[in-house]
Amino acid sequence: MGAGASQADALTGDARAAELRRRLLKLGFDTVRFAVPGELPAAGALRAWLAQGMHADMAWMERSADKRADPAGVLPGVRSVVALGVNYSPQEPPVPGPRWARYAGYEDYHDTLKPALVAAGRVLEALYGVSSEDYRYYVDAGPVLERAWLERAGTGFIGKNAMLISPEWGNWLFLAAILTRVELPADPPLRGATRGIGALCGHCDRCQTACPTGALVRPGVIDARRCVSYLTIEHRGPIPREWRAAIGDKIYGCDDCAAVCPWNRFSKPARSPLLVARPECLRLPLGEILALTPERFAEVFRRTPVKRVKLAGLLRNACVVAGNSGDGVWLEALVKLAGHGEPLVRAHAVWAVSRLVGRAEAGALLRGVRAVETDPQVLAEYAAEGLV
Ligand code: B12
Structure with missing residues (x-):
């Protein structure tokens, strides 16, 4: 000293x-x-x-x-x-x-x-x-x-x-x-x-x-x-x-x-x-979160701890919340996310759609994105939901 x-x-x-x-x-x-x-x-x-x-x-x-x-x-x-x-x-x-x-x-x-x-x-x-x-x-x-x-x-x-x-x-x-x-x-x-x-x-x-x-x-x-x-x-x-x-x-x-x-x-x-x-970050409605772009994510969560999970992590979590909501209002956004660029997001969107509407309807809603899916993690999620 x-x-x-x-x-x-x-x-x-x-x-x-x-x-x-x-x-x-x-x-x-x-x-x-x-x-x-x-x-x-x-x-x-x-x-x-x-x-x-x-x-x-x-x-x-x-x-x-x-x-x-x-x-x-x-x-x-x-x-x-x-x-x-x-x-x-x-x-x-x-x-x-x-x-x-x-x-x-x-x-x-x-x-x-x-x-x-x-x-x-x-x-x-x-x-x-x-x-x-x-x-x-x-x-x-x-x-x-x-x-x-x-x-x-x-x-x-x-x-x-x-x-x-x-x-x-x-x-x-x-x-x-x-x-x-x-x-x-x-x-x-x-x-x-x-x-x-x-x-x-x-x-x-x-x-x-x-x-x-x-x-x-x-x-x-x-x-x-x-x-x-x-x-x-x-x-x-x-x-x-x-x-x-x-x-x-x-x-x-x-x-x-x-x-x-x-x-x-x-x-x-x-x-x-x-x-x-x-x-204000905590007031963002779920609908806006499900539709976040990389630019908007960076803008809203700049300097906040949320940036740690990155956009894909937040969308992953948002899919889980939407899936648990019991509210079909999120289906359109979720089906869109089932075609997102990140497999992590797609996988959770598939789960959420299936949780909201059940196997038959989910199969119909996801048919288009399912047809072009190649990622093993996402395919595993379809399989787990019985959407093969
Ligand atoms: C790793 C970590 C986590 C991990 C693991 C949690 C955990 N319990 O360790 C996860 C991601 C789960 C986590 C969650 C959260 N965390 Co955290 N986390 C840490 C971090 C980085 C290290 C903690 C650590 O050393 N864990 C190892 C375990 C062994 O230790 P521990 O639970 O802290 O400690 C206790 C037990 O071992 C017990 N203990 C003591 N003696 C004995 C004796 C016996 C016999 C037994 C059985 C137990 C026992 O006391 C130990 C500490 O003294 C600290 C920051 C830091 N550097 O300390 C922040 C920290 C603990 N987290 C914090 C916060 C705020 C949270 C969350 C509230 C965040 C949230 N809202 O989501 C939650 C709360 C979860 C909870 N109830 O613990 C604050 C806690 C503030 C506070 N007032 O206590 C800290 C201190 C960060 C900070 N700098 O403010 N966290």
């Missing part, structure tokens, strides 16, 4: 940490707390989770497991974790139409939080006389068990829904962490939080009951292979047929296990300047 003269040489340890907290809050984080690294129970849970294949196709979770389990593997000599959260509880009630994960109503938090993390690093440098070598910041994408660190720092506790739940903000916090070689005074964990997963949930198990696919296989443990969030966002290929009906009207991500949590009664409307609301 560099011994450069710091801006706050006059401040003693605790006063300097208080000044750090004050400046980070001023940057737009809603909660700023400190933890001391050490063995995390979650590290063992992570290994068991990976060993059971619950990470689905997220192979990067395996590759980064050692670092996630031990932050010293990320930053040798790490002495503190700065645990940060940004409240994103939306001010507007959800609109009718396809359902989106709430975080999709903001510009991508990875991008909008990053400048504040850069600035936070500068604050550390100024207050402690360290260099940029002495810290690493992450939001979501780094090899860091963010929930576990925020639990250790006392921001909240890990609930039966696996979420970091804050008594002050409920479930709606984006998390970020700074690992640093600076020694900071640790904040205490919440009373009772460390007694184990869901210790502060009591007898409540609304999240486990609410999960449409039974993905919360044990309290605090998500099997990503059946989590709607994974299936509609992270997963690239066709959505396994067994889960499509349960996805219902969810077009991107799922908040069910978080939304039913009684601790949300403490949530407050988001007001951080680090969030850029984009509620």
